[in-house]
Amino acid sequence: MISVIIPALNEEEPIGDVARAVQATKIPREIIVVDNGSTDRTADRAREAGARVVSEPRPGYGRACMAGVRALSPECAVVVFLDGDGSDCPEFMNRLVDPIVVGTHDFVIGSRTRGERESGSMNFQQIFAGRLAGALLSILYGVRYTDMCPFRAIRREALDQLSMKEETYGWNLEMQMKAARASLRILEVPVNHRCRTGGVSKVSGTMRGTFVAGARIIVTFLRAAFGR
Secondary structure, three states, X not given: OEEEEEEEOOOOOOHHXXXXXXXXXXXXXXXXXXXXXXXXXXXXXXXXXXOEEEEOOOOOHHHHHHHHHHOOOOOOOEEEEOOOOOOEOHHHHHHHHHHHHOOOOOEEEEEOOOOOEOOOOOOHHHHHHHHHHHHHHHHHHXXXXXXXXXXXXXXXXXXXXXXXXXXXXXXXHHHHHHXXXXXXXXXXXXXXXXXXXXXXXXXXXXXXXXXXXXXXXXXHHHHHHOOO
């Protein structure tokens, strides 16, 4: 059974289309939208589109992801994560889940920098941070990533073994570092990326968001690198 977790904060414009696009792939058996304290109709629009909505009112991307993990059905064997802003392309989901389903890999992450990107969909800071983190992780663990893309799939059992702790913006990096340190079978595949179709980015949309996210990612890197 394949499940999809979509963290969302004030994404009432795109979330319905995102959930329907995920359904159209006919890959997952459950779609969980985690409402991370929205003040708009994100939860209503997600339910209208057929998703199961879980509430996590405490702010934090990692908290939202963990709330989705706690809500997974016991039968779930593969977990897919993607953003609710319309920038990820669900039609590429089979590239992520197929290697896990056939048993060749445990963790498959999309790379926006290796795929086709719509103009303006990623800023320089995002591209640079992904490549820098990838270079550092290559030195530490011998695993080379080119992106910290939120669009990813992981075997449920492997995810449980990682003991994820990051509650905010460092969630994606923590998963990549712990997966490498645990010697999971990792694969990076190109995926396309679009500009968000609604709402405002919580990271790159403001100078404060960019600074806070960057600082949190640095803290996560240092903590995970020293085994915490």
